[in-house]
Amino acid sequence: MPPKSAQSLPAEPPRAGQEEDREGLAAAEGDEIMEEADEVEEGYTSSTPTSTLTWITWFCSLPGHEYFCEVSEDFIEDDFNLTGLNTMVPFWKEAMEMVLDVEPEDEDASKIPDVSIVESSAEMLYGLVHQRYILTRAGLAAMAEKYENGVFGSCPRVYCVTCNVVPCGRSDMPGVDTVKLYCPNCNDIYVPPSSRFQGVDGAFFGTTFAHLFFQTYREHAPAPFWKAPTSGGSPLSPRSGLTGYVYVPRIYGFKVSERAKNGPRMQWLRLRPEDPEELDMVDWRGRWLDEDDEKEDRQMEDFDPDAVDGEEDDEEEEEEEEESAMPGQKQDRHCPSPRRLSPEGACDPGVSSIKCCTSHTSG
Amino acid sequence: MEDISTGSDSDYSSSWISWFLSSKGNEYFCEVEEDFILDRFNLTGLNNEVANYSQALDLITDNLDDDIQDELRGSLDVQARLLYGLIHARWIVTARGLQKMLEKYKRAEFGRCPRVLCHQQPLLPVGLTDIPYEKSVKLYCGRCEDLYSPKSSRHGSIDGAYFGTTFPHLLFLVYPTLIPPKSGPSDTGSSNREAASGDSRSRRRRDEAEIAEGGGEDINTATVALKAERYRPKIYGFQLHETAKLQRWQEAVRDRQIARLEALEEATRT
Numbered sequence: 001m002p003p004k005s006a007q008s009l010p011a012e013p014p015r016a017g018q019e020e021d022r023e024g025l026a027a028a029e030g031d032e033i034m035e036e037a038d039e040v041e042e043g044y045t046s047s048t049p050t051s052t053l054t055w056i057t058w059f060c061s062l063p064g065h066e067y068f069c070e071v072s073e074d075f076i077e078d079d080f081n082l083t084g085l086n087t088m089v090p091f092w093k094e095a096m097e098m099v100l101d102v103e104p105e106d107e108d109a110s111k112i113p114d115v116s117i118v119e120s121s122a123e124m125l126y127g128l129v130h131q132r133y134i135l136t137r138a139g140l141a142a143m144a145e146k147y148e149n150g151v152f153g154s155c156p157r158v159y160c161v162t163c164n165v166v167p168c169g170r171s172d173m174p175g176v177d178t179v180k181l182y183c184p185n186c187n188d189i190y191v192p193p194s195s196r197f198q199g200v201d202g203a204f205f206g207t208t209f210a211h212l213f214f215q216t217y218r219e220h221a222p223a224p225f226w227k228a229p230t231s232g233g234s235p236l237s238p239r240s241g242l243t244g245y246v247y248v249p250r251i252y253g254f255k256v257s258e259r260a261k262n263g264p265r266m267q268w269l270r271l272r273p274e275d276p277e278e279l280d281m282v283d284w285r286g287r288w289l290d291e292d293d294e295k296e297d298r299q300m301e302d303f304d305p306d307a308v309d310g311e312e313d314d315e316e317e318e319e320e321e322e323e324s325a326m327p328g329q330k331q332d333r334h335c336p337s338p339r340r341l342s343p344e345g346a347c348d349p350g351v352s353s354i355k356c357c358t359s360h361t362s363g
Numbered sequence: 364m365e366d367i368s369t370g371s372d373s374d375y376s377s378s379w380i381s382w383f384l385s386s387k388g389n390e391y392f393c394e395v396e397e398d399f400i401l402d403r404f405n406l407t408g409l410n411n412e413v414a415n416y417s418q419a420l421d422l423i424t425d426n427l428d429d430d431i432q433d434e435l436r437g438s439l440d441v442q443a444r445l446l447y448g449l450i451h452a453r454w455i456v457t458a459r460g461l462q463k464m465l466e467k468y469k470r471a472e473f474g475r476c477p478r479v480l481c482h483q484q485p486l487l488p489v490g491l492t493d494i495p496y497e498k499s500v501k502l503y504c505g506r507c508e509d510l511y512s513p514k515s516s517r518h519g520s521i522d523g524a525y526f527g528t529t530f531p532h533l534l535f536l537v538y539p540t541l542i543p544p545k546s547g548p549s550d551t552g553s554s555n556r557e558a559a560s561g562d563s564r565s566r567r568r569r570d571e572a573e574i575a576e577g578g579g580e581d582i583n584t585a586t587v588a589l590k591a592e593r594y595r596p597k598i599y600g601f602q603l604h605e606t607a608k609l610q611r612w613q614e615a616v617r618d619r620q621i622a623r624l625e626a627l628e629e630a631t632r633t
Contacts, residue, residue: 158510262535268617
């Protein structure tokens with residue numbers, strides 16, 4: 001259901017009488033008209049002036065267009081907001097007329113070879129404007145309402161529990177990839193569960209929106225990392241209680257050792273620090289600070305990239321030497337226990353059984 | 364036997380198992396061979412888990428008397444499903460069971476990973492516990508090594524204990540050559556690509572040769588994590604400070620594990 005918030009925003013100045021009436025009607029009757037719109041879909045008749053439904057409302061109600069919010073016509077009518085788009089959308093004028101439900105001038109109609117071309121242009125135009133609109137205050141608010149209603153669905157990852165996701169593009173240029181879903185808890189992107197979203201261009205949501213959204217509405221961001229450096233409080237906010245778990249594979253109840261070929265290799269991808277201060281133990285190059293104590297004083301001169309390259313190699317060798325010398329102790333010192341790896345946690349008979357298991361099955 | 368079953372309840376000519384496998388929502392299950400079920404050793408302890416155990420077992424093996432069938436049929440069916448599920452969990456961690464599930468995995472019958480950067484990696488079913496009636500079945504991705512919920516609610520309501528916590532990990536332990544690469548498109552279960560390449564038969568033969576059990580002594584997975592792709596959130600092309608910081612930390616944890624594994628390998632080689 002497309003929310004009507006775009007239209008009900010108080011900041012909107014009144015516009016020319018006729019259009020305002022039509023929009024008012026659409027907003028009021030939107031819900032009843034929705035079913036009608038589905039029937040009408042194939043014929044695209046709703047873009048004719050006889051319909052009380054605006055093109056935008058109709059477009060947002062199409063199956064597969066659930067992620068779109070309604071862009072206010074004011075935003076589209078302001079040429080500044082459309083800067084640069086006219087070079088990307090063919091049949092610009094006709095597409096604009098279609099999106100804004102303006103009666104086309106009769107003489108021009110003959111020039112258009114096929115109305116479906118204008119329709120795809122209108123979709124492209126609306127999508128690209130939508131990408132810009134959802135970064136504005138009004139657009140973010142409209143998307144926030146959809147987010148709170150769970151329109152975008154929730155993360156498929158088991159340990160993200162029911163964290164809601166937002167639509168996200170992998171490129172700001174159209175035609176690159178379809179829309180994806182971004183989960184603020186695992187900071188990862190997922191394919192929408194339904195195939196009807198596979199026809200929706202990711203550029204219509206853009207690469208920025210998902211992250212600007214959670215910067216704007218921090219209360220929706222369940223991840224503790226963002227408050228870690230500033231507030232310094234406990235990362236276990238009520239909403240993040242369930243979200244820090246990382247799956248631990250087990251065979252007959254025993255953890256699979258990382259020494260096994262099929263041992264865990266990807267837990268880092270989902271791992272969260274227990275304490276925000278742990279994040280500060282890694283410098284801007286991604287190096288543990290206490291691993292090279294002697295070099296700590298050189299941190300400020302690190303910004304010379306050439307020097308860094310040389311350093312990196314040296315340090316890596318050193319690290320390896322150190323690690324092989326006393327692997328167990330090193331680990332404890334550097335990383336105060338990565339947060340509980342699984343809900344069941346505690347008892348873990350260890351590595352040796354898996355080793356047995358390997359030899360048993362292969363032998 | 365599988366070929367005969369049409370999936371209709373009235374099809375009494377087919378066995379209970381093939382009826383069960385062909386009914387909707389049971390796509391994740393594979394066929395447990397009758398020999399396995401008839402060997403009572405394999406069923407040790409299950410009589411405590413399942414009410415009407417012996418009748419349920421008779422129903423599964425199509426040995427149930429017709430006169431009992433009418434009275435108990437309803438409740439017995441539930442018990443038979445439970446019993447079959449629990450036997451199934453034991454069956455799929457045997458050599459032949461693993462092979463049957465492997466075929467299903469290669470056809471991507473358990474679905475594909477929803478994570479974009481896993482490039483449609485086929486999934487494997489897994490339970491979060493081995494005790495029935497606790498948690499529904501989840502799907503394990505061998506590429507990102509994480510768990511996902513099945514897309515369809517039909518599969519989302521299957522008991523996870525019918526697959527157990529061990530199965531996917533044992534599969535990759537037994538077939539290390541099948542451990543998915545951390546980057547690039549997925550090879551397993553890409554039936555459409557096989558068809559497109561034309562030489563599907565020769566390819567399959569090569570696959571079968573490759574996945575010989577216990578093979579891949581030369582496989583080294585110590586540094587595979589370095590190849591893993593990850594998503595980097597950006598606003599107007601710039602990374603976010605907090606996320607970038609978290610990701611740097613995560614990658615530092617990864618690098619430390621890799622250093623640890625490489626050192627270990629160095630130690631074992633000399």
